[in-house]
Amino acid sequence: MGFAKASILIVIFAFHTTCLANNVFECDEYQCQFKLKQTALSEDANSTKFQLTVEDGLVSVTFVQSVLFTIPASVFADGNGVKIDKLDASASNVLAIDSRTFANASALEYLDLQQNYITELQNNVFGNATKLISIELQNNKIADIGASSFKGLARLDKLQLSFNRLRSLPRKLFAGLRRLTELHLAHNSIVELPDRLFEDLGELKVLDLTYNDIKQLSGDVFIGLPQLKILELQHNRIAAVEENTFSLPNLTHLDLSNNRFTHLPKELFLHTVALLELELRNNSIDHLDVDLFDNLYDLTKLTLEHNKLRSLDGALFKNLGNLERLLLENNNLHRIVPGTFDNLKKLEVLDLINNGLTSIDGGLFRNLRSVTHLLLERNQIKNVTKASLDGLERLERFYFEQNKIKAIDSDVFCQHQLLRVLSLKGNKLTRVTPETFNCLPALNELDLSSNRLENISLSVESLRELDLSNNRLRKLSDDAFLKMDSLIRLTMDDNLLEVVPNTIAKLPNLEYLSLKNNNITSTALNGRAQELRELSLSYNVLVNISNNPLKTLDTNLFNKTTRLTTLILRNVNVTQLPSGIFDSLIDLVTLDLGGNQISSLPNGIFRKQYPLESISLERNAIEQLDPAVFEGVSRLKKIDLSHNKISTIHPQLFANLLQIDELNLGYNKFVTFDLTATALRELSVADSHVQRVKTDGINEQDALTYLDISNNNLTSLELDAFGKFSSLKIFVFGGNRFETFSISDLLAAFEDLESIGLEGTQWKCDFLRTLDTPMRASFIGEWLKNEGTGASCV
DSSP: OOOOSSSOEEEEEESSEEEEETTEEEEOSSEEEEEEEOOOTTSOGGGSEEEEOOSSSOEEEEEOSOBOSSOOGGGGTTTGGGTEEEEEOTTSOOOOOOTTTTTTOTTOOEEEOOSSOOOEEOTTTTTTOTTOOEEEOOSSOOOEEOTTTTTTOTTOOEEEOOSSOOOOOOTTTTTTOTTOOEEEOOSSOOOOOOTTTTTTOTTOOEEEOOSSOOOEEOTTTTTTOTTOOEEEOOSSOOOEEOTTTTOOTTOOEEEOOSSOOSOOOTTTTTTOTTOOEEEOOSSOOOOOOTTTTTTOTTOOEEEOOSSOOOOOOTTTTTTOTTOOEEEOOSSOOSOOOTTTTTTOTTOOEEEOOSSOOOOOOSSTTTTOTTOOEEEOOSSOOOOOOTGGGTTOTTOOEEEOOSSOOOOOOTTSSTTOTTOOEEEOTTSOOSOOOTHHHHTOTTOOEEEOOSSOOSOOOBOOTTOOEEEOOSSOOOOOOTTTBTTOTTOOEEEOOSSOOSSOOGGGGGOTTOOEEEOOSSOOOOOOOOSOOTTOOEEEOTTSOOOOTTOOSSOOOOTTTTTTOTTOSEEEOTTSOOOOOOTTTTTTOTTOOEEEOTTSOOOOOOTTTTTTOTTOOEEEOOSSOOOOOOTTTTTTOTTOOEEEOOSSOOOOOOTTSSTTOTTOOEEEOOSSOOSEEEEOOOSOSEEEOTTSOOOEEEEEEEOOOTTOOEEEOOSSOOSSOOHHHHTTOTTOOEEEOOSSOOSOOOHHHHHHHOTTOOEEEOTTOOBOHHHHTTSOHHHIIIIIGGGOOBTTSSOOOO
C-alpha cells in the first residue's frame, strides 16, 4: 500500500470499525487499535477524526506500528475525552507532546508513551488529564523537564522516566504527587539530587535511581518518604553519604552496589531498622565498623562482594541472627577469626570465593548448622580435613574449586549425608580413593575436572552427573564406574584417551557423553549405550578402522547408540561421510558437523532422520548440494550452511522443507540468488558476493521477519523481489553498493518494518540530506555516516 502525499495514511484495526468519510473513522467497541503513519512534520494530525460510539463504559485506544510525530488532540475531541481511560502510543516515533493534546483527556488513567523520541516535557503538559494513575515515558530522549510538568496529577500512582537523558531534576518536580507509589528514574545522567526533592511523596514505596551519575547523598535528600520500602541506588558514582541519609523506618531493600564507597559512616543504618536486604557489592570498602550492622536485627541478605575488605571484626555480625545469605566474594580476607560467624544461626548461603584464604581450620563453621551452600572457590587452601567442615550439618552444595588440594582423606565428606553437589574442579589432585565419595548417599553431581588424575574408580550409586575433563586419563578399567546405574551425564573432554572406554557401555541410563579433545583414533564402542541421547566427539582425530589416510567415519559408528537425539562432531577433520552412517539414529533431533572439511553430502545421507530439526554444516568446504540431499527430513527447522563455497542453490533444494524456520547461507559465493522455501522466519545471505536477486526465483515468504543481505555487491534494492517478504520486520542490507535509495518506497513495501540495518554502507551526503529528519531519527539514527569517513552529514 502506498503512502499518501498530502494526507496521513491511516489504517484502523478494532473489533468493529467503519469508515464514514475521508479521515473520519468510527469504533464501536471497548478496545480500538489505530495504525497511523505521518510522512512529514507539516501534516496536520488533528485533521483525522475519531468517533468512539460506545454508549457507556470506558475505551482503550492503542496506536500500533504507527509514525506519530505528535499525538493528535483530536483523539480526545468530540466527547472522546470522557470515554478514553487508556492510551498506548508506545514505539510510535513520537517526537514531542503538544500542550493541547490532553486538554480534553478528563477520563484518562493510563498513558504509555515509552520507546519514542520525546526530548522534553513542558510545564502542565498533561493538561486536564487529572485522573492519570500511570505514566510510562521510559526509553525516550528526554533531557529537559519543566518544574510543573506533573502539576495537578494528584492521583498518579506510577511514574516511569527511566532510560532518558535527564541530568538534573527541578526541586519541586514531584510536588503534589501524594499518591505516587512507584518512581523510576534509572538509566539517566542525573548528577545531583536536590534536598527534599521527594518530600511530598508520602506514599512512595519504590524509588529506582540506578545507572545515573550521582556523586553524593545529603542527609535531607530522602526526607518525606516514611513508606519507602525499596531504594535502588546501584551503578552511580556515590562516594560520600551522611549518617542520617537512610532514616527510612519502613525500608526493606537498599542497594548501594557499584558505587565508589571506601568507608561507611558508623551510624549509617542506625534508623533503618526494617531492612531485610542490604547490597554493598562492587565498591572499594576496606573496613567495616564493628557497630555498623547493630540495628539490623531482621536482615536476611548482606552482599559485600568485590570490595577491599582485609579483615572482619569478630563481633561484626553479632546481631544478625536472621541472616540467611552472606556474600563476601572477591575481597582480601586471607584469614577469618573463628567465632566470626557463630551468631549466624539461620545462615543458609556463605560465599567466600576468591579471598586468598589459606586455611579453614579452627572451627570456623562450627555453629553454621543451617548452611546448605558453601562456596570456597579460588582461594589458596592447601588442606581440608574432617574437622574443617565441622558444624555444617545441613550442607547440600560444596564448591571448592581452584584451591591447592593435592590429596583428600577418605572420610572428609562422610559426615555430610545431605551433600548433593560437590565440586573439586581445578585443584591438584593426583588420586582419590573410591571411599571418598561412596559414603555420600545423596550425591548427584561430582566435578573433578582440571586436576591431575591419571586413573579413577567410583561406585556412587546416586550420582547423575560426573565431570572428569582436563585430567590425565589415558584409559579406564572396565569396572571404573561400577554400580553407577543412575549416571546420566558423563564428560571426559581434554584427556589423553585413545579409545572410547568400555566401561561406558555398562552405564544403562547414560544420556550425554562428551569426549572432546582426546586422542581417540578408533570410533568403536563395545557394548551398547542404549539410553545415550547426546554424543560429542569434537576435536578428536577420527579415522576409519582400516586406517585409510582419507579421514572419514566408520559406517557402523552409531549402531549401538540408537537413541541419540543430539550428535556433535565439530572439528574432527572429517572430509567425507559414508552413506548410511546415520541410519541407526532414528531419534536424532540435532546434528552438528561444523568446522570439518566435508566437500559434499551423499544423497540419502539423512534419509532415516525423520525427527531431525537442526543441521549445522557451517565452516566446511561444500561447493554444491544435490537437490535431493534433504529428502526425508520434512521436520527440519534450522539449517546452517554458512562459511562454505556454495555458488548456486538448486531451486528444489529446500522446496520440500515445509517447516524450515531459520536458514543461514552467509559467507558463500553466490552471484544470483533463488529461494523456494516458504516457511522461513529468519534468512541470512550476508557476505556472499550476491550481485542480483532474481524476482522470479523468490517465492512468497509470508512468515519471514528477519532478512540479512548485508555486505554483498547489490547496487539497488530490488523491491519487486524483496516485496514478496510481506511480514518483514528487520531488514539488514548495509555494506552494499547502492547508488540510489528510496526510504518511502521501502516503508511502503514493508508496512510491518521495525528496524533497518545500514551499517557499513558508504553514502553520499547529498543523498542523506534528502531524507526527512524524523525518518532519519526513527529508522536509521546513528548508522548514517557519510562516504565511509565516519563523520556525520547532519
